[in-house]
Amino acid sequence: MAPLIQMHDPNRIDYNIVNAMPSAQHILGGDSIGRDVWSRLVWGGQDAFLGALIVMVVGIGIGVPAGIFGGFFGGMRDLSFSWISDALMSVPGMIVLLIVAGGTNGNMMILMAVMGVFMAPGYYRLTRAATIAVRNEPYVDAAKVSGVSNGRIMMGHILRVVAAPIIIQTSLTAGVALGMQAGLQFLGIGDPLAPSWGAMMSDAMNSILTNQWLMVPPAVVLGVLIASFAIMGSTLGQITGTRSEKTRRVTRADRKRLTALTRAHATDAAPASDIAVRVSGLKVTYAMSKREIEVLHGVDFEVRTGEVLGIVGESGSGKSQSVFAILDLLPGNAISRADGIWINGTNVLTIDKSQRRALLGREIAYIPQEPISNLDPMFTIGHQLTEPMRAVLGMKRRAARDYAIQLLLRVGIADPERVMKLHPHEVSGGMAQRVLIAGALAGRPKVLIADEPTTALDVTVQAEVLELLRELQAEENMALILVTHNFGVVADICDRVTVMKDGRVVEAGEVRDIFRSPANPYTRELIDASLDDAESRTELDAREAQRLEGVSA
Ligand SMILES: Nc1ncnc2c1ncn2[C@@H]1O[C@H](COP(=O)(O)OP(=O)(O)OP(=O)(O)O)[C@@H](O)[C@H]1O
Secondary structure, eight states: OHHHHOSSOTTOOOGGGTTOOOOSSSTTOBOTTSOBHHHHHHHHHHHHHHHHHHHHHHHHHHHHHHHHHHHHHOHHHHHHHHHHHHHHHHSOHHHHHHHHHHHTTSOHHHHHHHHHHHHHHHHHHHHHHHHHHHHTSHHHHHHHHTTOOHHHIIIIIIHHHHHHHHHHHHHHHHHHHHHHHHHHHHTTOSOSSSOOHHHHHHHHHHTTTTOGGGGHHHHHHHHHHHHHHHHHHHHHHHHHHOOSOOBOOOOHHHHHHHHHHHHHHOOOOOOOTTEEEEEEEEEEEEEBSSOEEEEEEEEEEEEETTOEEEEEOSTTSSHHHHHHHHHTOOOTTEEEEOSEEEETTEEGGGSOHHHHHHHBTTTEEEEOSOTGGGSOTTSOHHHHHHHHHHHHHOOOHHHHHHHHHHHHHHTTOSOHHHHHTSOGGGSOHHHHHHHHHHHHHTTOOSEEEEESTTTTSOHHHHHHHHHHHHHHHHHHTOEEEEEESOHHHHHHHOSEEEEEETTEEEEEEEHHHHHHSOSSHHHHHHHHHOOTTSOOHHHHHHHHHHHHHHHHO
């Protein structure tokens, strides 16, 4: 736009405006030899943007493909790219630029290309790290086994993931490039006649004692541009990184309104003393950017002391949301409301957060779905068992260790002392689940919530873990809430069952009665979907053989 918005020829010298302050004809005044500052500023922008563009293109062109290749294939390719990148990073870029400037007679475009080469390691490292992070994701494996070529995986799956960090890096690089270019021009490198921001700052520096104003236009333009690039980068990064509908932060005002509403709502009368947990009228809503989505629409259930309640339903029916609401573990953008949530005689909606938190581990404990990912890979199993005991139960180190060993023995781990020294990746899924069960039992809770505790385990281990849960529940006379999508599991160990669908309870009752005569068609479908009573492979083969014999006869 420079030719259109310039007000004068940027190189024309007019002695009447030497060091002149802004006026109607010269809106930013005149410089130390009488040239129009505004016109030089806008022409300087052309070179500055072109230079930044060259840096970005060269940096991305070298760094991104090398990062994706190195990260995706690993091995020697990765090693050699990393070595080159480290070598480049250890060379002082400014000195190389000064040498190149000497050799090229200060050709700014060549200098910018060299600067791009020095920016490439930044892109390389970023892209490589992002590629390594997604390389082993199951969806990349799925693409490989579906026969998608490496090239398409890199372009379609991996480039998509690395796009957001590259955009952020590019904005920051553009800012750095503008600054470096101005620095070189300030030192007198580049065409002495061409208007440039660095040369304008150099001129301003030379006449700083007589005219301080001259420093303001180029400094403000550079400062504002570099800051704008940084802001633009993070905004673009957010836009490209968000593909699903954005959730909204629940504001303090929202929280206040809802807490007041919940308290006012908590009108449920106290349940009988043998009710360990009662949930009534539970609604959970998620605040999305443009609307609120209700995922639980008034759920009711209760479990007695010493009883096993199964909550059963297909994926997405709201089982986990129900138990997270009891445990107060819903994410920040979830809003839960209920007429009452009673845990061992306390309506937890009427107590404050810290009192509610104090119930966790002692009154009510939780066994998660994926045992391995619920253990911290950084710490030994012993540490992860004993630390909560020390923090929650106030035990000394030695006592906590002895107690952990005792608990591990109780959950069927034969050599607890060895297992205590292991890290989570060194144990099997079944063993990890036993460790988590031991941890949950540590505070001798009266209520245990197990959210699909066997989903991630293989079939034989599933049966053992269920058996263990049932045993422990009976021994400690706990109330056990077992979340599952499997009616077979319900039949095995539950006393009563609550069937959920689309965020609602569709049927509830004694397991025996529901199996005998399910009132709701959805319950019937779930029972029919259970494979427990289905014919085995051998039976199917035998029946097919009989049928074929019949046909040939
Ligand atoms: N963070 C969230 N933001 C928005 N909606 C959510 C969020 N978490 C869960 N939901 C929605 O809440 C509903 C119930 O989910 P929930 O996890 O309770 O299902 P589930 O029955 O436990 O399923 P699964 O057996 O797969 O664990 C689903 O429609 C789900 O999409």
